[in-house]
Amino acid sequence: MVAPEEVFQEFADSEEAQEYYREHNSKRDEVAEEKLQPLIDDFQSGDVDVVEFKSRIDGLNKRNQLWGFDGFIGQMHFNKLFNAAPDEADFGDRLREAIQPPESVDEAGEKIDSFAEYTQRLKNNDIDSDPFPKSTIFFLSYFWHIQRPTECPIFYPTSEQYLGDVGLLDTDAPYGTRYVSFVETLDELREEANPWLDNSVEYRDVANAIYWYEEWDESEIDEEETGGGTEESATFIDVDKPYLPPVVADLDEVAAGTDEAVNRYAPVDTELPVIFERKCGTLFEMLGFDTKVLGQGSGRNPDGIAEAVRNDYAVIYDAKKREEGYRIGRDDRTIREYIETHTRRLRDQGKRHIYFAIVSSSFRDTEESTLRDLRTNTDIDNIVLLKADVLQELLRMRLEEPYLNLDDVEWVFGNRPGEIQSEELENIVPEWRQRDREFSVS
Structure with a gap:
C-alpha cells in the first residue's frame, strides 16, 4: 500500500x-x-x-x-x-x-x-x-x-x-x-x-x-472539457435564454412589468396582465398540458386550467403580474372560490390529483398557515407558488430532454406546498437518467 x-x-x-x-x-x-x-x-x-x-x-x-x-x-x-x-x-x-x-x-x-x-x-x-x-x-x-x-x-x-x-x-x-x-x-x-x-x-x-x-479517472476531466455529458447542470440548468421559444422567452419580464416589457408591448392594445395570462397559458401548453385559458372576461374564474389528460391530474393556475412580488393576503377567499368551482368537475372527469399554482414575478410575506388552510379545507391536493423564471426553466428542461413527461412534471405541483425553488427542478429527473456516481470528493 x-x-x-x-x-x-x-x-x-x-x-x-x-x-x-x-x-x-x-x-x-x-x-x-x-x-x-x-x-x-x-x-x-x-x-x-x-x-x-x-x-x-x-x-x-x-x-x-x-x-x-x-x-x-x-x-x-x-x-x-x-x-x-x-x-x-x-x-x-x-x-x-x-x-x-x-x-x-x-x-x-x-x-x-x-x-x-x-x-x-x-x-x-x-x-x-x-x-x-x-x-x-x-x-x-x-x-x-x-x-x-x-x-x-x-x-x-x-x-x-x-x-x-x-x-x-x-x-x-x-x-x-x-x-x-x-x-x-x-x-x-x-x-x-x-x-x-x-x-x-x-x-x-x-x-x-x-x-x-x-x-x-482522467476521463472525467476529458468528458467535462469536451461536453461529454457528465455534468447534469450543463444539461438542465446552464442554458441560454434563446433556447426558450420566443413567445414565452420574456415571461419573467412581463410578470415583473419591466421597462423593457412595457415598451415592447406599448403598441399592442392589450394590458400587460392580460399578456402575462396568455403567455402562461401558452407555456403550459408547451409543457404538454391540455390548457383552457379563462382569465379576464370569463367571470369569477382563475386564469386557466392545465389538464394532464393521460396522467389523471390537473393544475388550476392563476397568473399575477406584480412589480414588487405577489402576496396572497386576502386573495385566499378568491382562491378558495376558484378551487370549489372547478375541483368537482375535474374529479367527475376522473382527475385523481388537482393542484393550484400561482405564477408571479416573485413572492413576499407568504404565510404557510394560509396555504395549509387552503389544503385542509378545500378539495385541492396541493398549492404551489411558481416564479415566472422557474416556470421558464421547467419548460427548458422539458423541451431539451424529451424523455421527461407529465408524470415527471407532476412532482413540481404535488411534492410540497409553498414556493418552489429553481434548484428543486432537478428532482423531476428520473433516477435512471441521473448520473451513476459513487461517493467521492471529486
Missing part, C-alpha cells in the same frame, strides 16, 4: 490535479457560501421546514455534484430518515440540532453517536425505509463541513477505506469514536503534507489527494 507521503507527493506533482482542484474548490466555496449556507440558516431559524429543506438540498446537490451528497449515504439516506420518521416536526427538530456544528471534536463524536442511535430506532420501527446508522458519519459531517469547512472534515468512504488499509484508522470502531480518530488522523496528515502541498493544508486537500490516488 502506498504511504501517505507518496500520495501527497504524487498529488502535488500533478499539474492536472492541481488545476482541477483549484477550480473545483473554488466552485465548492461559491456554492456553499451563496446557496447551501443560506438554506441551512433558513432551516435552522425555522423559516424553512424539513420537507422544503430536504427537497432543496436534493436539488442543489444534483445540480452541483461537488461533495458526493447526491448518493446513497447522503440524499438517499436523508430520504430514508424522513420516510421512517413517525413525526415530521420532531424529525425536523432533531435534524436542526444534529447539523449544528460541534464546538469540539469530542462533541462531534457525541452528536454522531446520538443521531446514529436515533437512526437505529427509526430503522427498527420502519423496515420499509431502512435507514443505515453508519451513514450518520458522512451525513452529519457534510452539513458541518458546509458551515465550517476548515474545522469539520467530511467523512468520505474513500478516505476511510484508504486510512484503514494503511493502518491509520480503526474502521470497526464505534461511529463517534471513528470520526474523532478520523479528524485526529487528518490533523497529523495535514502536518505531513505541508512539504508537498500548500503551507496551509486544509482537510479537503488531504481528501482530494487520497481520492486522486484511489479513484481518479
